[in-house]
Amino acid sequence: MPYVHDTLENLRKSSPAQTEFYQAAEEVLECLRPLFQHSPHYLDHSIIERIVEPERQIMFRICWTDDDGRVQVNKGYRIQFNSALGPYKGGLRFHPSVTSGTIKFLGFEQIFKNALTGLPIGGGKGGSDFDPKGKSDGEIMRFCQAFMSELYRHIGPHTDVPAGDIGVGGREIGYLYGQYKRLTGRYEGVLTGKGLDWGGSIGRKEATGYGAVYFAQNMLEALGKALEGKTCLVSGAGNVAIYTIEKLYEMGAKPVTCSDSRGTLHDARGIDLDLLKELKEVKRASLEAYLEQHPEATYIPAGEYPEGGHAVWRIKADAAFPCATQNELTADDAQALLDNGVYCISEGANMPSTADAVDRFLEAKIAYGPGKAANAGGVATSQLEMAQNSSMEQWPLEKVDEKLKEIMANIHRQCADTAEEFGEPTNLVLGANIAGFRKVADAMIDQGVV
Ligand SMILES: NC(=O)C1=CN([C@@H]2O[C@H](COP(=O)(O)OP(=O)(O)OC[C@H]3O[C@@H](n4cnc5c(N)ncnc54)[C@H](O)[C@@H]3O)[C@@H](O)[C@H]2O)C=CC1
Numbered sequence: 001m002p003y004v005h006d007t008l009e010n011l012r013k014s015s016p017a018q019t020e021f022y023q024a025a026e027e028v029l030e031c032l033r034p035l036f037q038h039s040p041h042y043l044d045h046s047i048i049e050r051i052v053e054p055e056r057q058i059m060f061r062i063c064w065t066d067d068d069g070r071v072q073v074n075k076g077y078r079i080q081f082n083s084a085l086g087p088y089k090g091g092l093r094f095h096p097s098v099t100s101g102t103i104k105f106l107g108f109e110q111i112f113k114n115a116l117t118g119l120p121i122g123g124g125k126g127g128s129d130f131d132p133k134g135k136s137d138g139e140i141m142r143f144c145q146a147f148m149s150e151l152y153r154h155i156g157p158h159t160d161v162p163a164g165d166i167g168v169g170g171r172e173i174g175y176l177y178g179q180y181k182r183l184t185g186r187y188e189g190v191l192t193g194k195g196l197d198w199g200g201s202i203g204r205k206e207a208t209g210y211g212a213v214y215f216a217q218n219m220l221e222a223l224g225k226a227l228e229g230k231t232c233l234v235s236g237a238g239n240v241a242i243y244t245i246e247k248l249y250e251m252g253a254k255p256v257t258c259s260d261s262r263g264t265l266h267d268a269r270g271i272d273l274d275l276l277k278e279l280k281e282v283k284r285a286s287l288e289a290y291l292e293q294h295p296e297a298t299y300i301p302a303g304e305y306p307e308g309g310h311a312v313w314r315i316k317a318d319a320a321f322p323c324a325t326q327n328e329l330t331a332d333d334a335q336a337l338l339d340n341g342v343y344c345i346s347e348g349a350n351m352p353s354t355a356d357a358v359d360r361f362l363e364a365k366i367a368y369g370p371g372k373a374a375n376a377g378g379v380a381t382s383q384l385e386m387a388q389n390s391s392m393e394q395w396p397l398e399k400v401d402e403k404l405k406e407i408m409a410n411i412h413r414q415c416a417d418t419a420e421e422f423g424e425p426t427n428l429v430l431g432a433n434i435a436g437f438r439k440v441a442d443a444m445i446d447q448g449v450v
């Protein structure tokens with residue numbers, strides 16, 4: 001079928017230098033080949049050409065004043081990718097590496113992830129090349145206010161509902177929400193990840209990490225195994241990593257690593273979660289400071305392994321949870337994990353494994369949960385926050401957590417059943433892409449050419 005090649009060629013011509021987006025698109029398109037043999041009508045409706053093109057891309061200038069009184073300028077983005085299933089939904093990323101291609105790959109992944117949740121949410125993503133590292137609270141606030149001063153006119157509780165991602169947590173959502181309210185005069189569910197006293201959902205902060213662990217448990221249960229007693233590797237030290245570690249402990253597993261952009265921490269007795277939270281959520285310090293209280297732990301500075309290899313993935317374990325960023329796990333890393341006996345990978349981050357690394361996992365037929373399925377608990381709980389905002393309620397933790405567990409189990413079932421339907425029962429990448437795509441494509445056909 002020439003459509004994969006032709007579509008990617010067209011994307012390369014019309015949207016140059018968006019390599020992460022091509023990577024995400026190629027994986028989805030390759031997985032759809034068997035679907036189109038069974039259901040060629042998707043091709044007749046030009047769904048492929050339509051789904052790779054965002055419905056709307058907003059790019060804007062953000063001017064703000066730093067603590068020295070100098071005017072700083074950043075780029076801002078919101079990509080409203082696909083609204084077939086509901087209002088655009090997806091996070092905002094503030095990181096110096098952000099380009100329109102980064103936001104496009106994240107928005108594209110979000111379409112299928114959101115479809116897998118079974119909830120009425122379309123796909124979108126946004127962000128900026130602003131670097132929050134080393135900025136004062138006042139600078140963060142002024143930046144967030146400037147960002148929202150443009151974004152507010154494009155979003156709304158029934159059109160587009162942003163949330164957090166890398167560099168955007170509770171503090172930033174607060175400043176963004178305050179500015180939205182000031183500009184519009186409306187107190188409404190336009191952002192998720194809000195504070196618990198002003199419209200947030202209990203359990204949202206924890207949901208992505210908890211969900212990735214539930215997904216791992218679902219994969220292991222299908223193999224007659226459990227997480228209890230297992231040694232686990234976690235990368236990252238932000239929101240997703242911290243609550244992955246918390247839930248792993250609750251499940252009786254032992255997480256022994258975490259990492260940030262400067263290096264990897266290995267504590268063979270298990271990561272001290274209280275200390276990690278204090279360092280990262282309160283002090284916003286480097287992981288190296290962990291050694292002051294635990295000198296027996298090891299800190300490996302980034303770059304210790306050749307060719308971009310990552311120290312986290314070189315430690316003997318049973319399961320691995322990449323929770324930092326895209327393409328943080330290469331084919332060499334994948335091989336090191338397999339050689340070290342890892343048989344379960346659940347991706348808390350978006351597209352953390354390179355395409356070659358994914359191939360290694362699929363060839364080895366281990367339990368591999370791709371990000372768009374395994375980390376969907378975060379956006380799913382965001383939709384639960386939207387539901388609570390609409391009904392002006394706040395649900396208790398037990399209700400939110402029960403729903404999260406149910407949603408993750410459903411996602412796993414859909415991926416596994418679809419993989420089975422297409423003759424590759426262990427391939428949850430195939431299952432996730434086909435199951436997610438079918439829902440969106442069917443809705444697009446129902447809604448006509450728009
Ligand atoms: N926050 C959420 O609810 C969701 C987040 N994700 C994904 O999870 C991943 C982590 O996001 P959060 O924990 O929310 O962000 P965060 O900002 O709280 O933490 C990010 C972590 O990754 C590390 N990191 C970031 N860029 C890096 C780089 N270039 N090299 C090495 N380390 C790097 C940071 O040091 C930090 O420890 C991202 O891929 C994000 O897209 C996915 C679903 C939902």
Ligand SMILES: O=C(O)CCC(=O)C(=O)O
Nearest residue numbers: 089090091163378379382
């Ligand atoms: O909670 C949300 O709306 C979005 C979470 C997110 O950005 C993601 O799933 O990657």
